[in-house]
Amino acid sequence: MTDLIFSLAILAGILVVVMYLTLLERKFASRLQSRIGPQRVGWPFGYLQPVADALKLLVKEDVIPSVADPKVFNLAPIVVLLPVLLVFAVIPYGEDFVLADLNIGVLYILAISSLTLIGIFMAAWSSKNKYAVLSGMRAVNQMISYEVPLVLACLVPVILAGSMNLTDIVAFQNKVWFIFYPVLGQLSFLVFLISALAEANRMPFDITEAESELVAGFMVEYSGMKFAFFYLAEYAHLLAVSFVAAILFFGGWGGPILPSGVWLASKVLFLFLFILWIRWSLVRVRLDQILAFSWKVLFPLSLVTLLLAGIWKVW
């Protein structure tokens, strides 16, 4: 029973945090662009803006196109959101503070987070919209090419720590974070970050959404709360990526003096803002360029880091 309450609390917490991450992004982006950002709703920092956004989306008309396949169309937003939320189940938020201490944590995260692809493809195909179909095609293309370097980059901390358990990986880094391992750490983090950005459909790899040519891609026919689900999933995915990066490469909750939760939160916030910074300063690359980059640069690079990790471990 306590477990149930515990998980519900974390779920609610994650959703609220994700809602407020949209506000953080808007504020961050507006500062970057020499604007002020939202401030009217919840003066002076716009702290009620996410609530207003959610209310607006709730009262919007829920449109299902007449040619769409309603069952799949309605199911798709859930299939996108659910796996992302499940990732948070295994994340250690602090010392002795983890919902499910899986001994295959890394494998679980990789497996479950790639399920969002199915939801995206369901949304794209069931909308029967030409833009959406193109976007679904792109999503599959992108996913198959990025999954490999992502997995290989995640394997580096696993090899070094000798465990797939996230708690063990963090515990192993209590002296030196993996990011500070010379060459090896930085290279594998780079590969991880790039492929994770691609997996989360984030700028400069957000070709599935590709507002300038595909309007909104797979989300083009969605409105109201279903659209909000996609948005929640996107931000939750980003948050998950930041968490995983903080745990695998930045020593998780480890750090002197301050309590463990604060350390983890500040690392996650830093990584999240770093991703936002990338998003708001780059333009989008093309699908074929992503594929070429992934297979010709990232894949060999991740193999090299894997080899280096093996040598490091043996030596």
Place this chain on the structure above:
Amino acid sequence: MTNATNLTAEAYHPLQTQLEKEGDTLLINMGPQHPSTHGVLRIVLKLKGEVVIEAEPVIGYLHRGFEKLAENLTYIQIIPLVDRMDYIAPVTNELVFCLAVEKLLKVEIPKRAAYLRVLTAELQRVASHLVWLGTYGLDLGGALGGGSTLFLYCFREREIILDLFEELTGARMMYNFNQIGGVRYQPPDGFETRVKQMIKKLEQAIVEYQQMLEDNYVFQVRTKNIGVLTPKLGKAIGAEGPVLRGSGLKYDLRKEEPYSSYEEFQFNIPTGDKGDCFDRSSVRIREMKESLKIVKQAIEGLPEGYISARPAVRVAQAVKPPEGEVYARIESPRGELGVYLVSDGSPKPYRLKWRAPSFSNLALLPHLVVGHKLADIMAILGSLDPVFGEVDR
């Protein structure tokens, strides 16, 4: 033409029917309601996967019948009207129209007026190219990403120029500044220092943008070798302005056929060599620098005197040019902007024909996009810089 109408009609067919009929090609109707068609362009695309096989631009969604309207207005009334054609660079429209009427009336305008015309035209060129640069960021990156950052930066700088225009003319967009026989307003006190401050600020900003774009790897891979325009094709279609100069042809009416005392100014004409989107962008960015040079010369060498012709063209009553026809052309930010004016001696023009550079540049689109990817269409369209107020008129 029959082919074209087939394309446009079939674009409405639902996905399922199309897949059954066409196999692996897909017809897509892009626009007129689309985030990056620069207003109201509609493109009918035939795709094979992501590759464009055929593209057909459909125009006319912003047609307001300017040429016919002008036949029912007096010459003075037409000037504020033409401001609304190329709404990104209104002052150039007024300028070319006034030049045409002055040519017909055989009026000499004072030096000060000519210099003020050069000053405003070049300020306008910078403002217009800034809008282009910002929207090009949107074309490449979408409104939610790095593109919009560039967009807002560019609009921040453009605001400085619009403030100057507001000081000079009282309006931020539709100035009604040129009049037949000169210009309408004297520059206010302290205008020179403020123009010089603006130049200093913008010179820095433009260098920054140049670095941000030309040294940016992502920008390079998106624009290099995309939409290559050969000089031959450019000439055949009638490409203009920065689009043609991006292909390496040094053709600029400010040098070829100087008007409004452009022969007294020192400036270079930047050209590209390959003719791809990157060259066209880089030409526009360097053009902004050259324009700032001209603005500087114009404000420093601004002669004293009247700002409209003496004896004044009688503006209180209707201007009645003698019978005849005339063609005047200038280098607008988008290329050769021409006016063909026929007068029958009445206070209203018999015929007013606009030769819009956006229109002829847009005609390149189907030739340039074939064989490129879907995402490149926006890069190519953006690099042609069409303004639909001018294309449809």
